[in-house]
Amino acid sequence: MNTKDRALQQLKEKGYKKTKQRERIIEIFAAYDQYVPAKKILKEMQEEFPSVSFDTVYRNLYLLSEEKVLEATELEGEKHFRLSCGTNHHHHHFICTDCGKTKLIEFCPMEGLKEDLRGYEVENHKFEIYGKCPQCG
Template sequence: MNTFDLALQQLKEKGYKKTKQRERIIEIFASHDQYVPAKKILQDMQEEFPSVSFDTIYRNLYLLSRENMLEATELEGEKHFRLSCGTGHHHHHFICTDCGKTKLIEFCPMESMEEDLKGYEVENHKFEIYGKCPQCG
């Protein structure tokens, strides 16, 4: 099953309506293997839905993020989103600062920090590496 169909199936399983706007948002993400800024989603959406508001886009982006269907990061002071990798295991990303493409990183640096954090209860963490991919470098 492709990422588009999988995301639509997850929406249905979680009890959310399959609207044309949500379907289009997921379609946009499925066509990009990278983080995409919310502004770009709005621009793409306005081609088909000229009256769609930024609030509607953000509500849907945060709904999909809350349901772990999208991953979010902040680049240059702006939220960017991508379809969740769906790997089913803990991982991190390298993010190209030019084109936004990502590369999966299996290694987690938290494993080497256990000694430094004795007595601390880590609830969550985020680790991203930024730079230029081979095509942009």
């Protein structure tokens, strides 16, 4: 199953309707396969749906993030999104600050922090490394 179909199936399983706008958002992300700024998604959506509003696009981006269809990060003060990796195991990413491409990191630094966090209840964490990929460096 390709990434677009997997994402649409994931939404269907959670009871969400397949709308043309959601399907187009997912198609855009499948074509990029990297982090993309929300503004760029809005611009591409307006090419096919000229009357689509900023609020509609952002509402869908955040819904897709909450449902783990998209992953979100902040680069240079702006929200960027990408299709979820589809891996079912815990992992982190290197993110290129130029092109937005990512590299999967299997190592989790939380193991090394257990001693420093003794007595604290960690509910969640996110670890990202930023820099330039080989193509941009």
